Amino acid sequence: MRKATVVWLAAATLLLTSCGGTTGPESPDGTDAADTAPDSSPTVTVTQTTTVPADGTPDGSGNGADASSCEVTEDWTLLPDVKPGSSGDPIREVRTGRHDCFDRVVFDIHGTDEVGFDVQYQPEVRQPGSGRPMPVAGDAALRVIVRSSAQGAPGSGSEEPLAAMGEHFVPESELADWGALRSVRYAGWFEGQVTFALGVREELPFRAFTWLNEDRGVREVVVDIAHDPN
Template sequence: MKKTFSALAGSALVAGALVLVPASASAAPYCGIVWGSLQKTQQVMSTAPVVNVRSGQHNCFDRVVVDIKGPVAGYHVRYVDVVRQDGSGHAVPLRGGAAIQVIVMSPAYDSYGNATYSPANRNEIVNVNNYQTFRQVAYAGSFEGQTTFGVGVRARLPFRVFTLDGPAEYSRVVVDVAHYWQ
């Protein structure tokens, strides 16, 4: 009788453990986001200039958009310890617990060297007050055909990057940063 009771109790414990493991393993990711936080790169150079930067808030992520007047450009987007200004290498101070360096493979000047993008305040190029993830978006300059931005975020969180053609002759590089991990 004791052996039967012990065997039943042991089976119940094993069964209980088996029930708990699949439940936690099948938890859905936050908002279906499965992006990760490693570098994203697309190698496409463009001579079409950067003309604007804007941002937006969504239910699951914050977004920054770089507008380009012409064909879509490539990008290198990654978390870094310090975002550096193009050309000089000076540090760009950013608020938040983590920093994302966004390099768009397109200049912020025309073929004559005239600026096509010149924010009023390089340290606050878009207003991200009250955003859930973004703390600051700064302009780090444009040099040798590429333009760099720094995005201060509250923590290292998953992000995605993609490009869009249009409307008209414009294209965009879009960076979304999730509000949370799972």
Template sequence: MRRILLLIVSIATCVGLWIVPGPATAAPPYCGQVWGSLDKTSGSMSSAPITNVRAGRHECFDRLVFDLAGQVSGYRAGYVGGISMDGSGATVPVRGGAVLHIVVLAPAYDSAGNATYQPANRSELVDVAGYQTFRHVAWAGSFEGQTTVGLGVRGRLPFRVFTLDGPARVVVDVAHFW
């Protein structure tokens, strides 16, 4: 038995059949994204009200956009266990494997208290049927100068949040994969 083992080792050495693993390498990030899934915060409060909320699909991510009338505001976003209605604290149902709590630091009403954005259906804020990552967008209110939305996604995936000027927008992108 020992001679057979020595023969196999000798043949493998001569033929170069030894497989030696190379150094471990990390897979490149999906679509070059390096966003991560930790909380994102930036900017400050703005009196420029929200006028619309819309969604779009891209090759590598799904996008949620908050349109503002005026100067860009700040935001807070992060994964949470659930969403509560601003002011009342009532639970807001959000479908998906994970939920992003998005707060735009701007009201959805003007200085006189008149609504600048009134969703037709607060529980289905934007139709995201057929989206790869988004599962549900639910309104959680606009209270004390900030507006809250629950974004249900397929799973806890990398995301980014940023602002744009001309016109003013807060943008949330959630990757399709890690």
């Protein structure tokens, strides 16, 4: 059973705390979040959270590009973004967020250790181990590998799996009108790393980074995908 959180942009009064790799640009939360139960008729609970600064800087100092102008996306890339490192802590939650200039996916790792990742466009994403293809909506497939354990994996301390193999964390129908994101699927855990398949409208610039949420004791791996080419 998955624990998924769909993140929605709040009303204009909340935009002051929302819109925003490497370590720590803007908030992986910063928007309304919806927790969806993993049955065919999901029950949604809406909550509000804010953590990482909205201006694209680690400390919220305002030295980053103005996210509202989309300048924040100018230096993003189409090339692979790889960060070394690994963690034995499990991913327990996957969340999505919709911002003015980009869409966001956040992978919550329950632990504070640094973690590595490998984010890159692929002709298709394949399940680790079996090599079976993992089709996604959109004209581009962005593979996200997080070098950690996953909830329900051996040694994770939990029997409940993060998700079923191939499961969508968000129904594709709910992402159809988003600026970039089209799918978020679980491709599986294998040999100390977790693979996800993101469907993207087309090959659009992205960034990836980690952020330590000390209050929650969570290391967040964040992938932002720009709505438009640079």
